[in-house]
Amino acid sequence: MLPFASITIIGLGLIGSSIAHGVKASMPTARITGYDADPSVRARVQELGFCDDVADSAGAAVIDADLVLLCVPVGAMAAIAADMAEDLPEDAIISDVGSSKGNVIASLQAALPRARIIPAHPVAGTEHSGPDAGFATLFNDRWCILTPPDDAQEGDIERVRAFWEKLGANIEIMDAKHHDLVLAVTSHLPHLIAYTIVGTASDLEDVTRSEVIKYSAGGFRDFTRIAASDPTMWRDVFMSNKDAVLEMLQRFSEDLTALQRAIRWDKGDELFDLFTKTRAIRRRIIEEGQDDAAPDFGRSHE
Amino acid sequence: MLPFASITIIGLGLIGSSIAHGVKASMPTARITGYDADPSVRARVQELGFCDDVADSAGAAVIDADLVLLCVPVGAMAAIAADMAEDLPEDAIISDVGSSKGNVIASLQAALPRARIIPAHPVAGTEHSGPDAGFATLFNDRWCILTPPDDAQEGDIERVRAFWEKLGANIEIMDAKHHDLVLAVTSHLPHLIAYTIVGTASDLEDVTRSEVIKYSAGGFRDFTRIAASDPTMWRDVFMSNKDAVLEMLQRFSEDLTALQRAIRWDKGDELFDLFTKTRAIRRRIIEEGQDDAAPDFGRSHE
Numbered sequence: 001m002l003p004f005a006s007i008t009i010i011g012l013g014l015i016g017s018s019i020a021h022g023v024k025a026s027m028p029t030a031r032i033t034g035y036d037a038d039p040s041v042r043a044r045v046q047e048l049g050f051c052d053d054v055a056d057s058a059g060a061a062v063i064d065a066d067l068v069l070l071c072v073p074v075g076a077m078a079a080i081a082a083d084m085a086e087d088l089p090e091d092a093i094i095s096d097v098g099s100s101k102g103n104v105i106a107s108l109q110a111a112l113p114r115a116r117i118i119p120a121h122p123v124a125g126t127e128h129s130g131p132d133a134g135f136a137t138l139f140n141d142r143w144c145i146l147t148p149p150d151d152a153q154e155g156d157i158e159r160v161r162a163f164w165e166k167l168g169a170n171i172e173i174m175d176a177k178h179h180d181l182v183l184a185v186t187s188h189l190p191h192l193i194a195y196t197i198v199g200t201a202s203d204l205e206d207v208t209r210s211e212v213i214k215y216s217a218g219g220f221r222d223f224t225r226i227a228a229s230d231p232t233m234w235r236d237v238f239m240s241n242k243d244a245v246l247e248m249l250q251r252f253s254e255d256l257t258a259l260q261r262a263i264r265w266d267k268g269d270e271l272f273d274l275f276t277k278t279r280a281i282r283r284r285i286i287e288e289g290q291d292d293a294a295p296d297f298g299r300s301h302e
Numbered sequence: 303m304l305p306f307a308s309i310t311i312i313g314l315g316l317i318g319s320s321i322a323h324g325v326k327a328s329m330p331t332a333r334i335t336g337y338d339a340d341p342s343v344r345a346r347v348q349e350l351g352f353c354d355d356v357a358d359s360a361g362a363a364v365i366d367a368d369l370v371l372l373c374v375p376v377g378a379m380a381a382i383a384a385d386m387a388e389d390l391p392e393d394a395i396i397s398d399v400g401s402s403k404g405n406v407i408a409s410l411q412a413a414l415p416r417a418r419i420i421p422a423h424p425v426a427g428t429e430h431s432g433p434d435a436g437f438a439t440l441f442n443d444r445w446c447i448l449t450p451p452d453d454a455q456e457g458d459i460e461r462v463r464a465f466w467e468k469l470g471a472n473i474e475i476m477d478a479k480h481h482d483l484v485l486a487v488t489s490h491l492p493h494l495i496a497y498t499i500v501g502t503a504s505d506l507e508d509v510t511r512s513e514v515i516k517y518s519a520g521g522f523r524d525f526t527r528i529a530a531s532d533p534t535m536w537r538d539v540f541m542s543n544k545d546a547v548l549e550m551l552q553r554f555s556e557d558l559t560a561l562q563r564a565i566r567w568d569k570g571d572e573l574f575d576l577f578t579k580t581r582a583i584r585r586r587i588i589e590e591g592q593d594d595a596a597p598d599f600g601r602s603h604e
Binding site: 075099123124125126127128133135137138140142143145172178181182183185186187188189190191192193194195196197198199200201202203204206207209211212213214215216217218219220221222223224225226227228229231232234235236238239242245246248249251252253255256257259260263264266268271272274275276277278279281282283284285288290291292295296297298299300301302 | 377401425426427428429430435437439440442444445447474480483484485487488489490491492493494495496497498499500501502503504505506508509511513514515516517518519520521522523524525526527528529530531533534536537538540541544547548550551553554555557558559561562565566568570573574576577578579580581583584585586587590592593594597598599600601602603604
């Protein structure tokens with residue numbers, strides 16, 4: 001039993017193309033229609049062949065869909081939803097993969113007031129972007145969070161759940177506000193900090209860019225990975241989840257100031273206590289299968 | 303031609319044990335004597351067998367050495383140097399692997415005023431600690447920075463260089479003050495920030511520890527790796543390289559405040575410009591062989 005027979009993916013970057021590959025692998029009889037606002041991406045997807053059909057407009061893409069997945073930056077959701085409004089079949093379910101949910105739900109409900117909207121956020125990704133970056137196993141054993149609005153129908157939620165489970169994801173349901181707070185700390189704040197430190201390091205007068213690169217194995221290089229993520233996507237996330245991001249940033253800054261003070265006044269014990277506590281979190285992430293136990297992320301060292 | 307025939311390693315954690323494995327692999331006729339202040343580490347090293355001999359005191363460990371490598375936390379350097387002062391052969395070279403250099407050199411020169419000291423810092427490591435964590439290829443294609451004092455003899459520098467090259471490292475020579483500034487940004491600041499954010503995330507009232515762990519694949523888990531590094535080692539690094547760390551921290555905080563302001567006032571362009579610039583740094587790190595090109599550090603996704 002397929003949860004959906006005709007799936008339209010709008011936005012064919014890393015996440016959209018990974019979903020398409022995942023559908024091909026786990027639901028091979030489902031029909032996939034793709035659309036991307038960028039004509040060069042549409043042409044590339046034709047070559048790569050992971051969609052059965054690539055449409056020339058959002059409206060044409062959705063006309064036969066029973067699931068429409070919006071995989072565009074969160075700042076582009078409102079416009080693309082308005083574009084397809086007239087052509088959207090009445091019984092189609094609209095979902096998305098946006099990293100923030102409160103704002104996205106408001107945009108989609110405004111643009112598509114009668115649509116059956118079940119927002120989703122698969123917590124998975126890599127630092128690579130574009131239609132060549134996708135792969136079928138991206139969502140394996142990752143969490144996909146559904147944030148259905150209060151008036152969502154139980155049957156619609158269950159179909160979206162079944163869809164993501166077929167892609168290998170585990171499902172959690174929570175309200176959009178809580179999602180936005182949780183993801184502010186597990187995803188948005190880490191990205192903001194990584195972008196910041198990479199910027200700080202590249203603007204120094206007394207340390208050359210070349211030195212920063214040569215000695216990056218001391219820790220810095222870990223931050224450059226997520227600071228290489230898609231700029232449009234992340235700009236939109238911070239604009240869209242502003243309140244929760246600012247709240248987490250404030251807490252982080254306070255904690256950093258406390259450590260700064262401990263260093264200035266030689267309070268080694270305070271540092272030691274924190275550094276001991278943080279080890280336990282890493283251990284639990286590995287125990288729960290959310291990261292690899294291999295040292296150094298399994299980098300080869302050969 | 304071996305640069306050194308008799309090598310003593312004081313401190314048998316990740317770095318000390320990796321050096322021993324590397325010597326066994328690349329200089330198999332060299333004799334390795336090990337010592338660690340912790341009797342349980344000494345016993346474990348006897349079992350693991352990567353030292354030819356495990357001594358019961360620092361003095362006994364160095365008595366026949368022509369190279370003594372101090373692989374202890376930087377805060378422990380002064381005491382261990384004093385311990386071995388009487389037994390150190392006149393022609394032995396003393397080196398170390400400390401992550402900060404100015405303070406370490408001052409400590410060693412004070413404790414061993416007539417010794418031939420060639421300080422070194424191999425920029426390599428994993429988040430694992432202890433004698434079981436070491437492996438021979440840890441230093442392959444990583445940089446090892448030598449910071450010889452002004453009165454160091456050229457021949458001594460060349461022997462230490464040859465030693466590290468045999469372990470696979472590339473060598474750079476710089477003065478200690480510059481080293482401490484460069485490493486403050488490429489290593490110390492990243493560790494401090496990683497420890498901070500992991501602490502911030504585990505102290506929230508409205509987001510549970512379990513949620514932080516489940517959704518850590520959104521970016522947070524990358525930070526937990528270096529926040530799992532050895533607490534004693536890192537406490538000492540921040541105490542020892544205080545001035546440079548505080549300077550870098552100040553710059554980072556200013557940059558973070560600027561981003562915070564951009565988010566608050568909806569200045570998406572400022573965010574986008576920074577996020578585009580930081581991508582280029584990642585690209586260069588990969589081009590110069592300091593990280594893997596595989597997406598997501600090569601994590602498996604299976």
